[in-house]
Amino acid sequence: MEAERGVTLGIYVPLADMTETRPLRAAARVSTEGVGVRSVEPEPEQRAPENTPRFLYGTAWKEERTERLTRLALETGFTGIDTANQRKHYHEAAVGAAVRATLASGAVTRERLFLQTKFTHAGGQDQRLPYDPNAPVATQVAQSFESSLEHLGTDYVDAYVLHGPTRSRGLGPEDWEAWRAMEALARAGRTRCLGVSNVTVDQLRLLCAQAEVAPAFVQNRCYARTTWDRAVRELAAERGIVYQAFSLLTANAAELGQPPVVNAARRTGRSPAEVVFRFALAAGMLPLTGSSSAAHLRQDLAVETFELLPDELHAIERTSARGRLG
Ligand SMILES: NC(=O)c1ccc[n+]([C@@H]2O[C@H](COP(=O)([O-])OP(=O)(O)OC[C@H]3O[C@@H](n4cnc5c(N)ncnc54)[C@H](OP(=O)(O)O)[C@@H]3O)[C@@H](O)[C@H]2O)c1
Secondary structure (H helix, E strand, C coil): HHHHHHHCCCCCCCCCHHHCCCCCCCCCCEEECCCCEEEEEECCCCCCCCCCCCEEEEEECCHHHHHHHHHHHHHHCCCCCCCCCCCCCCHHHHHHHHHHHHHHCCCCCCCCEEEEEEEECHHHCCCCCCCCCCCCHHHHHHHHHHHHHHHHHHECCCEEEEEECCCCCCCHHHHHHHHHHHHHHHHHHCCCEEEEEECCCCHHHHHHHHCCCCCCCCEEEECCCHCCCHHHHHHHHHHCCEEEEEEHHHHHHHHHHHHHHHHHHHHHCCCHHHHHHHHHCCCCEEEEEECCCCCHHHHCCCCCCCCCHHHHHHHHHCCCCCHHHC
C-alpha cells in the first residue's frame, strides 16, 4: 500500500513531464502601493526554470581540479552546475573560470546554462568567509551573493540555495533572516528562483508555510534506507518543488550490492551506478553527480537510454541493506 501510494503520487514521473505542466514564467502582479499608482511588477519565479537540466554536475571537493573537471562536465554535455560560496568544500571561483571559458567557446549559451550556488551560514564555513561574520545575516547573504556573481562571472544565477538551516529541528531566526534576504534577491530578479538544502520534511513544510517566495528546489542527501528520502520527496512533489538528490551512490554503497540493484544491472547490462541514477530519474528526482571520470560523466548523462521495469523500480525503491540485515 505504501509503495502504491508512491506510484499514484507521481513518484515515477520523469522531471520533464512534471515541469511541462508548470507555469514556466510567473504571472505579473499588479501593485496598488503608492498614491493612485498601479504598476505591474514581475513576480519572482517560484518554480524550477525551464532551463533546469535532467542531471546536475556537482563541484564539491575538487580543489585544484575544479576548473578542469567543471569544463570537462560542460564539454561532455552537462548544462547544470551546482556549487556554493563555501571555500571549505567548493572552489567557486574555479567553477566560474570554467563557466567563462565554456561560454567563450560557444559550446553553451548563458540562457541554456543552469547555474546554482548557495549561501552557507558561518557554522558551515571555515575561516575563508565570503562575508563579514559580524554583519547581520541579511548583509552576509547580500555579500555572499555578490561574491558568487563575481566568482561565476554572471549577473544572475538560476537558483540560489540556503545550504542548510542553523539547527536540526525547526528554523531559527538566522534562517528566516537569510531566507528573507534571499527572497529580496529573487524579487529583484538576481536569482531566478530559490532552493533549500539539508532539510527534514518538517523544516520544508515550515518553510513552505511561511515563505513569501517558495522554494523551487530542495537538495538533500538521499539514503535508500529512508526509502530514498521519501517523506521529503512526497512533500516536494505535492508543492511542485523539484527534489535534487546528492550522494545517491556514496550514501548507498551497501544497497548498490543488494539484489534489487544488482539484478536490474544484470538484466540491462548496465552498472549498479547507472541503475541507481536511472531509478532516481524515474522517481522524479534531479540527481547530482560529481564524477571526475570522463567515461562516468558520459554514462551518467546517458542513463535515460535504457529503461527499468515497474517491478524493478518498485524493488529498488524499497531496498534497504539495513532493513535486510536487521
Ligand atoms: N547541499 C549539500 O550539503 C551537499 C552535500 C554534498 C554534495 N553536494 C553536491 O552534490 C554533488 C555530488 O556529491 P555526491 O555526494 O553525490 O558525491 P560525488 O562527489 O558525486 O561522488 C560520486 C561518486 O560516484 C562515482 N560515480 C559517478 N558516476 C559513476 C558511474 N557512472 N559509475 C561509477 N561511479 C560513478 C564517482 O566516482 P568517479 O569520480 O570515479 O566517477 C564518485 O566517487 C557535490 O559535488 C555537490 O555539488 C551538496
